[in-house]
Amino acid sequence: MTRIYVGPTSLYSLGQVGELALLSAFDGDVVVPAPVADAVDVEPAATNLGEYLDSGVETGVDEAFLDGARAVLGAKDVGPAETILAGVLAHRDQRDRSAVAVVSEDRTVRRTAQGLGAEVTSSFGVVVRAAIEDKYLSPTQAKRIVRRIDQHGMHLTGELRERAVGEIAE
Incomplete structure (x- = not known):
């Protein structure tokens, strides 16, 4: 089973617009490690994330691999x-x-x-995937979500916005 680790930037952007449930479009287990969840402290993203985590999302940290992660990043502190x-x-x-x-x-x-072999996407990729996978999320709704995310701080360049919107339409 695929495990999908979600970072604080994506939780923030999806949480600000109340769309964390779109993460369910993935085939696999969504994991939000506790330090990642703790990093999301801006409202309404924090409240929306709390509700999302209450739905049974895994929050554990793979502590046996923290030293390896620190070595890869060259970091001393454990963070998101x-x-x-x-x-x-x-x-x-x-x-x-x-x-x-x-x-x-x-x-x-x-x-x-990506260098370690993981598939990688962004909050905009989550919206695109949800539009493709979910028969109840129309391309028009997905485009609105992309625009709302863009307006709430995760600003896209014009080129990236059109690419995200274009991928939804396909």
Whole structure:
């Protein structure tokens, strides 16, 4: 079963607009390590995340792999990035690159996770996937969500916004 580790930037952007439930479009177990959840402290994202976590989302940290994650990042402190990458290290499977995925806007986390064999996407990718996978989320609704996320702080360049909206329409 694929494990999907979600970073604080994506939780913030989806939480600000009340769309954390879109993470259920993934086939796999969504994991929000406790340090990641603790990093989301802006309202309404924090309240929406609390409600989302109450639905049974896993919050454990793969502590046995934290040292490896720190070594990869060259970091001393355990924080959101280290806990996400510890999950990648714990659950990656070289025979099945889809065994672990990361949802994040953080470039360092994205690049590192991808280098470790994880599939990587962003909050906008979550919306696109939900529109493709979910017959109840129309392309028009998905485009509205992308625009709302864009208006609430995760600003896209015009090119990226059109790309996200274009992928939804396809």
